[in-house]
Amino acid sequence: MQAQSKQPPAGGSRAVRLKAFGGPEVLEVCEVPAPQAGPGQVRVRVTAAGLNPMDSIMTAAPDTAARFGLTLPVGFGTDYAGVVDQVGDGVTGFASGDRVFGGALSRAVADFVVVDAAGETAANEAHHTPDGVDDRTAATLTIAGRTASAALAAVKPGPDDTVLIGGAGGGVGVFAVQLARISGARVIGTGSETSADHLRALGAEPVTYGDGLADRVRAIAPDGVTAAIDLHGVETVHAARELGVPDSRICTIAAQVDGVMAANGANAAPRSLEEIARLVAAGRLRVPVAASFPIEEIRHAAELQAGRHVQGKIVIEWPGLRALS
Structure with a gap:
């Protein structure tokens, strides 16, 4: 279950994509162009992505997807953690090499995500990962x-x-x-x-x-x-x-x-997510991870999540990048 994940090709990357709305069976790992950070954005090399029931709900049917502004082809997953590897013009507060976590609506299960540096919603945001919080845990926090x-x-x-x-x-x-x-x-x-x-x-x-x-x-x-x-x-x-x-x-x-x-x-109050991360770093809040999978096993992971009987969180991990955590 923890087979070594292949690295993305030079100049490209992998991302989970759906070409049709549906369940775990329509999830595919595709080679896509590596996204580039524009003005006010940062690109994150993803090391872990946490799954939530809402991930499958949003992409199960066209009418639900439309309520979230999603159109085909669409990605999968929202919670991520990783390392900033590209900083767009005008960005302050983030630098290449910074560990971060946050949300990228229905596109987090990918080698790279691009988010707004000043974003304040789970759909498009980055926060500094506190010392003492590993990437696997950070990837479970946002939603x-x-x-x-x-x-x-x-x-x-x-x-x-x-x-x-x-x-x-x-x-x-x-x-x-x-x-x-x-x-x-x-x-x-x-x-x-x-x-x-x-x-x-x-x-x-x-x-x-x-x-x-x-x-x-x-x-x-x-x-x-x-x-x-x-x-x-x-x-x-x-x-x-x-x-x-x-x-x-x-x-x-x-x-x-x-x-x-x-x-x-x-509806969450401003800074609530940072407070939760601080509680994790201080050892006052723990996040049990029920299972973790490489990106190639996304269908299995999504099926387990959809069953709604897991005790804790399910995480997609990039084993070859754990040294960055």
């Missing part, structure tokens, strides 16, 4: 970290809170659970029976999802739940309402429910 930060900001947990987090073991849950614990809150996380140890390791008290969820939560939190975040659908929303949590302290990220706040990474 999930921003989304978790926005969700936590919506319900504002604190030391007096007990927070119910649905889908706590997934990619966003990894961040949401730990950020809630850092705020001082008690966290109850829903998951499968097999995810219990994983949830405990993150700092959550595990509870099995499914019918009877509210009763199971009530049994371990007889004093009540004060806030809830649903990272998967609406089951946790319904359980939270049954437990008496007001709608003003319930948040979703993957569903719309009347009266309940919906959060996504675009």
